[in-house]
Amino acid sequence: MDHDDSAAGSTDVLERLGAFSDRDDWPAKGWCRIERSLDVIGTRSAMLVVRELFYGGSKFDELARRTGLSEAVVAGRLKQLYADGIVDRRPYREAGKRTRDEYVLTERGRGLFPIVVALVEWGEGLRDDHRTGVELVHRDCGTSLSAVVTCEKGHEVPVDRAAVRLKGEEYALAGLRRGSK
Amino acid sequence: MDHDDSAAGSTDVLERLGAFSDRDDWPAKGWCRIERSLDVIGTRSAMLVVRELFYGGSKFDELARRTGLSEAVVAGRLKQLYADGIVDRRPYREAGKRTRDEYVLTERGRGLFPIVVALVEWGEGLRDDHRTGVELVHRDCGTSLSAVVTCEKGHEVPVDRAAVRLKGEEYALAGLRRGSK
DNA sequence: GTTCTGGCTATGGTTTATATGAGCCAGGGT
């Protein structure tokens, strides 16, 4: 297989600043935000349930059927997602049916939107059938959605213009070269 | 536990358009981009390796040590990530050492950047210690990074202004009717 | 050659994730 990668520059990857410049000093264990996120939504079943919640599913049987997961797994995930504050339960009642709970995304759950969009977008390039599948669009203008990285000033930030540092180390732009440590 | 969610409106979630308006007609199995993405980076170990690649790790022992994963798992992940075109191997040589391979993200691998940023950002809100951990910033202005959803025209799109529809609906509908199973 | 180092693999065991199928039970219908 030839991976025709045109990345000649050996480091168009995150620049490490300050104390983080030697990576090995920082034990990610228990602190890394990514690991924490993965503790909550790191399983296939969790993401599939979240997907269906975004797609409008709310009842237990909808979520089980549409994800293709077993009922036991869906029940377990919903319990965990509830405990973690991703979904809320609210009782409702259909005519002729008993009251039951439906599941809706909380604010925190809706905060997963960029992740969902990014996963859809990235999955697009994985195989070569570009004609099928779903696509996410802007209701107002109809164009398709994309997850982009921006800074607080609204600049779009590509990987090679991004950096990573330990939180709390306020680094003036001028002090970037100070090796710290 | 009280989940004080202020989401009164029952559907600030994706609007479903066209044939996708009844969700049950579309079997996600095998087509969903999210599922495909998860097939590649859906495990904890895969994301941790990707994290370290973004943080500048490239050698085998770096990746093993910094992820905290066992060597066997790292080796397996690297093999899979290589097969899927996420990383490329390039031989190099340190003085006095034998030649070996280092691993660098391909273009496709770097395409995971929004997902990494979104995971870091979302993980931030999960517990209440906001002072530690790493943060991603813009090299140029120093402000922290965020993954936002935009349409092709550059509008920022919140969840409740987004919609989902089948891609190339003519094709998809025809395909489904022909009993594509 | 021989030695030694480091990237990687192979083996075996534990934990986690998921499927399958059976079954409980709250509560509305009647």
Added chain:
DNA sequence: ACCCTGGCTCATATAAACCATAGCCAGAAC
């Protein structure tokens, strides 16, 4: 009262993910 449906749980089983240890082996140093 009794039945029945559907949300959910339990029990069991399989598969996948992961760790720990040991060991292989290419190749540079000598």
